[in-house]
Amino acid sequence: MKKLVLLNLILTIVWVALTGSFVFINFAFGFVLTFLILWVISSDKSDRKYFRVIPSLVSFIFFFIYELIKANIQVAYDVITPTLYMKPGIVSVPLDANSDLEITLLANVISLTPGTLSLDVSDDRKVLYVHAMYIHDKDEFIRSIKDGFEKKLLNITR
Template sequence: MILFLTNLLLALAWMAMAGSAGWASFLMGFAVSYAVIAWLGSLIGQTGYTRKLPQAIGFVFFILWQLILSNLRVAYDVITPAANRSPAVIGVPLDVTTDAQITLLANLITLTPGTLSLDLSEDRKTLYIHAMFAEDREAFCREIKDGFERRVLELLR
């Protein structure tokens, strides 16, 4: 958190020295100060901040891509005369353990069209998901575990 605040302060200092108060100046200052912090971190050892920021950006792009794909799949199913759905309720075994990890995973699954998180088992090891397109249950579980869950674990560990 300290490095993030340092990055923000350096970006503001960049804006002051450049004499420009626009978003472009702020983003440029943020990028330059991030590069300096990353370089210094490589000299004294990798910091969590310089490792997590690229992961967070990649996570956001992954979620956006999944939203686009699932919206297209649901829209295609709605506009075609033949129903391509094969709905099912699937129990996905979980590797996530903390409340934050489970909540983020369940909300991301619910946010994606065509899927809905229904319930969490009493032992908190299985998340029950209603899937609109679940032709292959094993492939669906692999998709959740290798996609959403792996990235949530990378981001929050």
């Protein structure tokens, strides 16, 4: 997989150099173009993970940016209005993530989103305790974490 990442980046740099346009959009287009070319010409089954991980990573980045903007707007709206809509609480979120890397990434992504903070992981690493400012429905909050951040992170790491 490392050789495909390196090859994709090298071909992208070649693309940018050949076109002579050193702007981000050209770099992104070159990356997608070389990714598709590598996907088409790849015949090795062990290289297939790379072609699954990159789209999952891009999907996760866009999902995270969306959630970040949504949470910022929600917190900012609550700050500037006279009525407080907060309903804070601590929720135990059962984990499907097993490894230390998966749990750490999930906890950090949750903490980076305004209005939520990862507090602790249980000793058996099966539960993540999260403090949230807006818990109107506990089950909905747990489902949003599991179907959102956790599911997308596990698609990348597994």
